[in-house]
Amino acid sequence: MATMVSEKIRNVALLGAPGGGKTSLGDTILWVAGAVSRRGSVDQGNSIFDHEEEAKSRHHSVSLSFGHCVWNDHWLNIIDTPGLLDFFGDAYAAVRVVEGAVLVIDGTVGVDAQVERSFRLIRRHHLPCLAFVNKMDDERANFEKVLTELEEHLQVRPIPLWVPVSASPTMGVAHVLSGAIDDGERLVPHPSPAVPETWRERLVEAVAETSDELLEKYLDSGSLADEEVMAGLKEVVLQQPQSLLLFAGSAAKGWGVRPLLDAIVSLFPSPLEISVPVLTDGKETTLKPSADGAPIAFVFKLFADPYVGRVSVLRVFSGVLKSDSTVVNVNTGRKERIGQLLIAQGKTYEPIGEAPAGAITLVGKLESTRIGHTLCGEGLQVQLPPVEFPRGYMELAVYPKSQGDEEKILSGIQRLAEEDGVFRWYRHPETGETIIVGMGDQHLDAIVEKLRRKFGAQVETRLPKIPYKETIRKPGEGEGRYVKQTGGRGQYGIARIRMEPLERGAGFEFVNQITGGVIPSKFIPSVEKGVREAMQKGVLAGYPMVDFRVILYDGKHHEVDSSDFAFQMAGILALRNTAEKCDPYLLEPIMRLEVWVPEEFVGDVIGDLNGKRGHVLGIEPEDGMRKITAMVPLAEIQRYAADLRSITRGRGTYRVEFSHYEEVPSHLAAQIIAKAKAEQSEKE
Numbered sequence: 001m002a003t004m005v006s007e008k009i010r011n012v013a014l015l016g017a018p019g020g021g022k023t024s025l026g027d028t029i030l031w032v033a034g035a036v037s038r039r040g041s042v043d044q045g046n047s048i049f050d051h052e053e054e055a056k057s058r059h060h061s062v063s064l065s066f067g068h069c070v071w072n073d074h075w076l077n078i079i080d081t082p083g084l085l086d087f088f089g090d091a092y093a094a095v096r097v098v099e100g101a102v103l104v105i106d107g108t109v110g111v112d113a114q115v116e117r118s119f120r121l122i123r124r125h126h127l128p129c130l131a132f133v134n135k136m137d138d139e140r141a142n143f144e145k146v147l148t149e150l151e152e153h154l155q156v157r158p159i160p161l162w163v164p165v166s167a168s169p170t171m172g173v174a175h176v177l178s179g180a181i182d183d184g185e186r187l188v189p190h191p192s193p194a195v196p197e198t199w200r201e202r203l204v205e206a207v208a209e210t211s212d213e214l215l216e217k218y219l220d221s222g223s224l225a226d227e228e229v230m231a232g233l234k235e236v237v238l239q240q241p242q243s244l245l246l247f248a249g250s251a252a253k254g255w256g257v258r259p260l261l262d263a264i265v266s267l268f269p270s271p272l273e274i275s276v277p278v279l280t281d282g283k284e285t286t287l288k289p290s291a292d293g294a295p296i297a298f299v300f301k302l303f304a305d306p307y308v309g310r311v312s313v314l315r316v317f318s319g320v321l322k323s324d325s326t327v328v329n330v331n332t333g334r335k336e337r338i339g340q341l342l343i344a345q346g347k348t349y350e351p352i353g354e355a356p357a358g359a360i361t362l363v364g365k366l367e368s369t370r371i372g373h374t375l376c377g378e379g380l381q382v383q384l385p386p387v388e389f390p391r392g393y394m395e396l397a398v399y400p401k402s403q404g405d406e407e408k409i410l411s412g413i414q415r416l417a418e419e420d421g422v423f424r425w426y427r428h429p430e431t432g433e434t435i436i437v438g439m440g441d442q443h444l445d446a447i448v449e450k451l452r453r454k455f456g457a458q459v460e461t462r463l464p465k466i467p468y469k470e471t472i473r474k475p476g477e478g479e480g481r482y483v484k485q486t487g488g489r490g491q492y493g494i495a496r497i498r499m500e501p502l503e504r505g506a507g508f509e510f511v512n513q514i515t516g517g518v519i520p521s522k523f524i525p526s527v528e529k530g531v532r533e534a535m536q537k538g539v540l541a542g543y544p545m546v547d548f549r550v551i552l553y554d555g556k557h558h559e560v561d562s563s564d565f566a567f568q569m570a571g572i573l574a575l576r577n578t579a580e581k582c583d584p585y586l587l588e589p590i591m592r593l594e595v596w597v598p599e600e601f602v603g604d605v606i607g608d609l610n611g612k613r614g615h616v617l618g619i620e621p622e623d624g625m626r627k628i629t630a631m632v633p634l635a636e637i638q639r640y641a642a643d644l645r646s647i648t649r650g651r652g653t654y655r656v657e658f659s660h661y662e663e664v665p666s667h668l669a670a671q672i673i674a675k676a677k678a679e680q681s682e683k684e
Contacts, residue, residue: 004075004352004355004356004358004359005075005356006270006271006272006289006291006356006357006358007270007272007291008073008074008075008270009074009075009076009077009270009271009356009357009358009359010074010075010076010077010099010100010264010265010268010270011076011077011079011097011098011099011100011271011315011358011360012076012077012078012079012098012099012100012101012102012264012268013079013081013091013094013095013098013100013101013102013127014026014078014079014080014081014101014102014104015081015083015091015094015095015101015102015103015104015118015119015121015122016083016103016104016105016106016114016115016118017083017104017105017106017109017112017113017114017115017118018060018082018083018084018114019060019083019106019109020083020104020105020106020109020115020134021104021106021134021135021251021252022061022080022081022083022104023042023047023049023050023061023065023080024041024042024047024134024251024252025102025104025132025134025251025257026048026049026065026067026078026080027039027040027041027042027047027048027049027251028251028252028254028257029067029069029076029078029257029260029261030048030067030069030078030345032254032257032258032261033069033070033071033076033261034069034070035067035068035069035070035345036048036345040346047346048065048067048345048346049061049065049066049067049080049346050065050080051065051346051347052065053449053453054446054449054450060082060083060084060087061080061081061082061083061084061087062082062084062087062446063082063087063090063301063303063420064079064080064081064082064090064093064094064301064313065079065080065344065346066078066079066080066313066343066344066345066346066360067080067344067345067346068343068344068345068360071261071262071264071265072261072262072265074265076261076264076265077098077359077360079094079097079098079360081094083114083118084114084442085114085117085439085440085645085650086438086439086440086441086442086443086446087439087442087443087446088114088117088118088390088439089389089390089392089420089421089422089439090301090420090421090422091118091121092121092387092388092389092390092421093300093301093371093387093389093421094300095121095122095125095127096125096298096300096315096387097298097300097315097360098127099127099128099268099269099270099271099273099274100127100128100129100130100264100267100268100269101122101127101128101129101130102129102130102131102132102260102264103115103118103119103122103129103130103131103132103244104131104132104134105131105132105133105134105146106134106135107133107134107135107136107138107141107142107143107146107248108135108138108140108141108142110142110145110146110149111146111149111150111152111153111154112649112650113648113649113650113651114650115153115154116153116154116651119154119156123241126241128237128238128267128268128269129237129244130237130244130245130246130247130260130263130264130267131150131158131244131245131246131247132247132249132256132260133146133246133247133248133249134249134250134251135250135251135252136164136173136248136249136250136255136256137171137250137252137253137255138250141164143160143163143164143248146158146246147160147246150244150246154244155242155624156241156242156243156244157202157206157242157243157244158202158243158244158246159202159203159206159236159243159244159245159246160176160199160202160203160246160248161175161176161203161233161245161246161247161259161263162174162175162176162182162246162247162248162249162256162259163176163195163196163199163246163248164248165181165190165195171183172184172188172253172255172256173247173248173249173250173255173256173259174190174195175259176195176199176200176203177200177203177226177229177230178226179195182249182255182256182258182259183253183255184250184253184254184255184257185254187258203229204218204223204224204229205218206236206240206243207224207228207229207232207233207235207236208224208232209240210232210235210236210239210240211232211235214228214232233245233263233266233267234266234267237267237268238267238269245263245267247259247260247263270358271289271317271357271358272289272290272291272357272358274289275287275288276289276317276318276384277384277385278382278383278384278385279382279383279384279385280381280382280383281381287317287318287382289317289318289357289358290318290319290357291320291356291357292319292320293318293319293320293377294319294376294377294378294379294380295316295318295319295320295321295322295327295355295375295376295377296316296317296318296319296374296375296376296377296380296382296384297314297315297316297317297321297327297355297374297375297376298314298315298317298372298373298374298375298384299312299313299314299366299369299370299371299372299373299374299375300313300314300315300371300372300387301313301371301419302370302371302418302419303419304415304419304454305364306454308349308364308365309364309365310364310365310366310415310418311362311363311364312362312363312364312366312369313344313360313361313362314355314360314361314362314363314375315359315360316355316356316357316358316359316360316361317357317384318357319357319377320354320355320356320357321338321341321354321355321359321361321375322338322341322353322354322355323338323339323340323341323351323352323353323354324338324339324340325338326338326378327375327376327377327378328375328376328377328378328380329366329368329369329373329374329375330373330374330375330376330380330381330382330383331370331372331373331374331383332368332369332373334367334368335378336366336367336368336369336375338363338366338375339363339364339365340363340364341353341354341355341361341362341363342361342362342363342364343359343360343361343362344362349362370418371386371387371418371419371421372386372387372421387421389421389422390422390439391422391655392422392423392424392437392438392439392440392443393437393640393641393654393655393656394437394438394439394440394441394443394444394639394641395435395436395437395463395464395638396435396436396444396461396462396463396464397428397431397433397434397435397436397461397462397463397464397465398413398433398434398435398436398448398459398460398461399433399434399459399460399461399462400457400458400459400460401458401459401460402458405457405458405459408451408455408456408457409434409451409455409457409459410434411455412450412451412454412455412457413425413434413436413447413451415454415455416447416450416451420447422438422439422443423436423437423438423443423447424436424437425437428464428465428467430467430544431464431465431467433464433465435464436461439641440641440642440645441639441641441642444461448461463638463639464638466588466589466634466635467543467589468541468543468586468587468588468589468664468672469538469543469544469545469546469586469587469661470538470539470540470541470543470544470545470546470584470585470586470587471501471545471546471547471548471584471585471587472499472501472545472548472579472582472583472584472585473501473582473583473584473585474501474582474583475498475499475500475501475582476498476499476578476579476581476582477496477497477498477499477578477581478496478497478499478574478577478578478579478581479494479495479496479497479573479574479577479578480493480494480495480496480497480530480569480570480571480572480573480574480575480576480577481493481494481570481573482494482566482567482569482570482573484566485561489560489561490558490561491561491563491565491566491569492556492557492558492561492562492566493523493526493527493555493557493562493563493566493567493568493569493570494555494556494557494570495519495527495530495552495554495555495567495570495571495574496552496553496554496555496574497531497550497551497552497553497574497575497578498550498551498553498578499548499549499550499551499575499578499579499582500548500549500551501547501548501549501582502547502548502549503547504547504660504661504662505547505660505661506547507546507547508532508535508545508546508547508548508549508550509548509549509550510528510531510532510549510550510552511549511550511551511552512524512552513551513552513553514552514553514554514555518554518555518556518557519552519555519556519557519567520557520562522564523557523562523564523567524552526564526565526566526567526568526571527552527555527567527568527570527571527574528552528571529568529571530567530568530569530570530571530572530573530574530575531550531571531572531574531575533568533571533572534571534572534573534575534576535575538579538584539575539576539579539580539584540584540585540586540673540676541586541672541673541676541677542676542680543586543676545575545579545584546587546661548582550575555567555570585663585664585669586663586664586669586672586673587661587662587663587664588633588634588635588661588662588663588664589633589634589658589660589661590631590632590633590634590658590659590660590661590662591631591632591633591634591637591656591657591658591659592629592630592631592656592657592658592659593609593614593629593630593631593632593637593640593654593655593656594627594628594629594654594655594656595609595627595628595629595630595644595652595653595654596622596623596625596626596627596628596652596653596654597625597626597628597644597648597651597652598625598626598648598651598652599625599626601647601648601651601652602619602626602628604647604648605628605644605647605648605652606619606628608643608647609628609630609632612632612633612636612637613632613633613636613665614630614631614632614633614636615630615631615632616628616629616630617629617630617631631659633662634658637656640654640656641654
């Protein structure tokens with residue numbers, strides 16, 4: 001196994017749309033570089049990268065996976081990222097730990113929503129980027145269409161370096177300058193490849209713009225020497241974010257893979273050539289990586305291995321991390337014992353003695369370390385910012401299929417939340433349901449499958465219950481009478497109350513206006529306790545009551561038979577009897593919904609929101625999109641992730657948060673009440 005040297009490490013993330021061929025490209029890279037003895041295949045279920053059962057069953061990546069190879073005496077760490085939007089959160093971790101990205105574009109599809117989303121993420125992190133236009137062996141592929149869509153959708157200038165050709169008997173991709181053809185196995189010199197002169201001009205112009213000297217020469221002579229152009233490509237990739245260097249190719253045929261590897265080695269920076277934003281003693285600064293010294297490492301992925309247990313994936317940013325050493329978790333202040341360091345080739349691990357700056361390594365059984373934590377050698381207090389994962393809003397309630405599985409479910413979802421930076425869960429304080437939250441249906445389906453496979457927890461999922469509430473429209477008076485006289489000591493408590501509506505959001509008030517001791521002061525808290533207990537079950541459909549005042553103004557007691565219990569029951573009965581006279585009605589949660597869509601979908605989205613009883617507050621431009629803000633009932637948008645994806649062909653995103661409660665329309669309230677009463681009857 002080759003030795004890792006910081007100056008010769010290249011960390012690369014593969015990003016793009018699902019089905020575009022990222023994983024196939026990764027498998028081909030490892031095979032072409034001789035890192036594996038056979039080429040993995042997603043379709044055949046033996047991909048090096050898609051080794052998880054969830055990935056195999058879906059034929060799509062569902063989490064980050066890792067491979068490595070040696071090319072031109074350089075060590076390449078390849079991180080394959082999921083393309084499906086439901087699992088795209090993992091890509092946010094990948095871009096934090098690489099020095100370059102390859103944007104994989106399906107040449108038969110073009111620049112779709114997920115390619116746009118991937119490119120925005122790459123540019124947000126200021127990563128050097130190369131584009132690999134895949135599937136150019138497919139007769140449906142259209143390279144010119146991809147160029148046009150890159151300009152229109154990504155607002156970049158595409159600069160082809162390797163382009164598709166069909167020059168019988170040789171097919172493959174050709175170098176824009178030399179004309180040499182890569183047929184997947186070797187470079188074939190060709191005297192006159194069909195490479196349009198305009199592509200060469202784009203390339204030369206981009207290089208000329210990287211320095212005043214080259215620009216002056218280009219303006220004087222109208223061209224640059226091929227050697228000057230090739231020497232200037234690194235500055236194009238590093239200095240010109242408005243340009244995108246393109247490699248036509250085919251992962252299936254191997255076209256363009258060797259040129260892509262050459263470019264990764266020569267055009268992307270080494271781990272020692274970058275500056276890393278960090279916090280030192282609470283102040284924002286930058287870290288200039290060092291090849292030696294005390295280690296500074298960042299944890300960007302966790303997963304559970306059936307043999308190793310919890311595995312942490314680290315990127316060493318500076319210094320050298322050694323097996324069997326001790327580091328400090330800067331986030332927790334606790335020491336961690338580093339056991340055997342490993343490197344991953346898919347699901348296969350190889351032990352290493354040390355990991356230099358730039359290395360991506362794995363270590364098992366770190367106790368307090370989680371995603372986003374920084375590990376340092378003792379005496380260092382450098383902290384890297386956490387990964388800013390996207391927030392998912394799709395929610396499902398989980399229920400055990402059999403009694404006794406509650407502990408397995410709770411333990412499982414806690415572990416999965418540690419592994420997945422997007423996935424989260426909570427216990428709903430009002431409905432009591434356990435809610436899991438993710439990016440969409442497929443994300444949560446994968447979570448449920450992992451609960452079953454990894455933790456033996458069988459669960460059912462349902463849409464969460466809507467936390468409706470009840471309130472009153474007008475004031476009223478009533479009495480609660482709890483009198484039991486059956487011989488011996490009885491129970492005696494009578495409470496008379498007034499109920500008054502309060503403004504929305506005011507909550508609940510209890511006012512004691514008892515005078516003359518008609519109810520002894522020691523029993524007043526019991527009446528209030530009974531009222532509060534009855535509030536939780538409502539009078540219409542069993543939902544909690546809010547936004548009203550209860551005034552306890554009269555009552556009766558018995559010197560012997562009165563008790564805390566009697567007055568608590570009197571409070572329950574008083575609320576039930578009185579609320580029915582106060583015109584009770586249902587309230588539903590209203591959510592503030594913010595939706596970002598391209599201009600062309602604004603009308604369709606607004607129409608859909610109107611159909612969901614939404615109220616649009618405004619539309620404004622933001623980051624090249626249109627931001628639509630609306631108030632919408634929660635009951636109407638529980639599956640909004642799927643709805644928006646369908647309307648916008650995957651190009652829309654949204655954010656939602658609770659805003660306030662409003663009255664449910666009467667015709668809907670009648671249905672909700674009837675359903676609630678039917679469910680209650682079934683339980684009884």
